[in-house]
Amino acid sequence: MRILLVEDDVLMGPTLQNALSQAGYAVDLSVDGIDAEALGDIEPYDLIVLDLGLPKRSGMEVLQNWRHRNNHVPVVILTARGSWEEKVQGFKAGADDYVAKPFQTEELLARISAVLKRSSGTSGGPLQVAGLLLDEDAQSVKLKDGRFFNLTGTEFRLLRYFMLHPGQVISKSRLTEHVYEYDSDRDSNVIEVYVNRLRQKVGTDLIQTRRGQGYIFGSA
């Protein structure tokens, strides 16, 4: 899952980016409104965490502009004001959720996870698809037969993306886009390696290869 984090605070931005990365998200950080608006339109993010008090262009305006251009990427607003007027405005502008500062990372992660599940049409609670149960906190997976595997960072990211998009044909480049950060070295051959390692853990049938198209999860 690829997330755009828009936060102008020089200390908090990187710290939060780090925390989100540890939770298994590919995170890009943007520090001003104009840059964030452009990135949000260009890159295929799965979710955007948007601080409202931004330099150059306010978060509210950025959000309105995205929605105006039919960019329906899920957005979680971060705000320090905590007034109801802002909450109403934020949801009216098209926000999907709202987290008031000061928050604990745990709380933000829970909200992000809930919004992601909602936007992919999955019901709330732990992610459970095709007999697999994904523990997002421990980054581990439990199989139908009760076997239990710890996942590496990339494996976790890949599996979560598959599980949130079951039955869809997902190309390698799409996987790359949603699993890696903007500035990382993207090699689609590496994806193949990771998918194979994932197959060894969850079973080869669950992730099928469609030649020339990509992968499909859980259709069997």
Place this chain on the structure above:
Amino acid sequence: MSSLKRRLSIGLTFTLSLLILLQWALITLVIERVTETQLLERLESETEGLLASVEINPDGSFDLSSLRLSSLYQRPFSGHYYVVCTEKICKQSRSLWDESLTIEQLASGQKRQTLIDGPNEERLFSLQRGYFKQGQSLTIMVGQNISELNEDISHFQMLYSLVSGIGLIVLLIIQWLIVGKALQPLQRLQQQLSRLRRGETEKIETQGPEEIQPMIQELNRLLVTMTRKTQRSRAALGNLAHALKTRLTLLNQTAESSELKTLPNMQKALHQVSRDMGQTIERELKRARLLGSPMPGQKVDLEHEIAELSRTLQLLYRDKSPVIDWEIEPDLQFFGDREDLLEMLGNLLENACKWCRKRVNITVYQNHYCYFVVEDDGQGCDESKLSQLPQRGFRADESVPGSGLGLAIVSDIVESYSGEMLFSRSAMGGLKVEVRLPLIV
């Protein structure tokens, strides 16, 4: 309270009345004087005429050559009389008929004017003079009946008083109208000010006369300054909150760092501190905003705001998807700060959504006060805990997440509007919060 109109009216009435009274007195006096002077002049020439017609005989008697005398002295009780006396005999005009007037001898050169009683109860204005002619001292008195003249004068005076009185009344009415007209710009200004208070306008638009226009301009300038100050201080408060809360979030993240993960108590304590500080900032900033809100109340579109709030809450409580019903009395006009209202209703509704099973009701009606009633169909709250609800940080049920700040903020807002907040059990089962605010703040 002193009324400008009354003061002007009283002052003008007093001066006008005094003026009219003075000129009435003056005219009356002048007319009396002029009449008297004319009468005196005439009588004087009469005496001169009489003196000229006196012919002293050698025996000491005298004759009056009637040719030179006016016929008025011949007709009985004509109102014009004379008496001419030497030391020995007196002769009086025929007009006196069988009446007689007593006179006193005056030395030559003496002169006396008196009012005496004449025949037939007439009042006579008389002039009496002493002469010396052909070795004889003479006293001549000429009298004229002034009853009719007096009657004429008093008739005139009556008429004149009447005209003056009517004139005074007309003048008073005119001045009253003028005062009313002159004070009209003030009334318009007052209307504008109450429109301003009701939030129907943002500045005073009325144009006033030279004397009031500067005041209107000053008021408008003051309004602009006040609005700018409010905006500036709100922005400053917002910035402060933003900076502090961002730092607190950072503190939270520091507490979550891998080094501190091994010290769960420390981590918990840090989280607790940042949460407490966050709440303190939140509540104190909101209080400061309330206290420092000099803006006149604005008209709030309740229906619209409540609809938006409900939509927001339904999104916030998507998993529960509570049904929020609202009933707002039509034509109800609430004047106040929109943000205050949103804050108050937002917290009340969120509270209701948090505790409800499925339904939340909000009723707004007007009955001398503006009432906001928020109810839910949850479990409600123990009677014993009802009074503690608006306390900061008090949470009636610790099992549901929350800061316990919401109702405390509502309580602050209600207080700042001099309103009241009551808690009771709702017929729907849950808590019923009733907020009563004065209609005009």
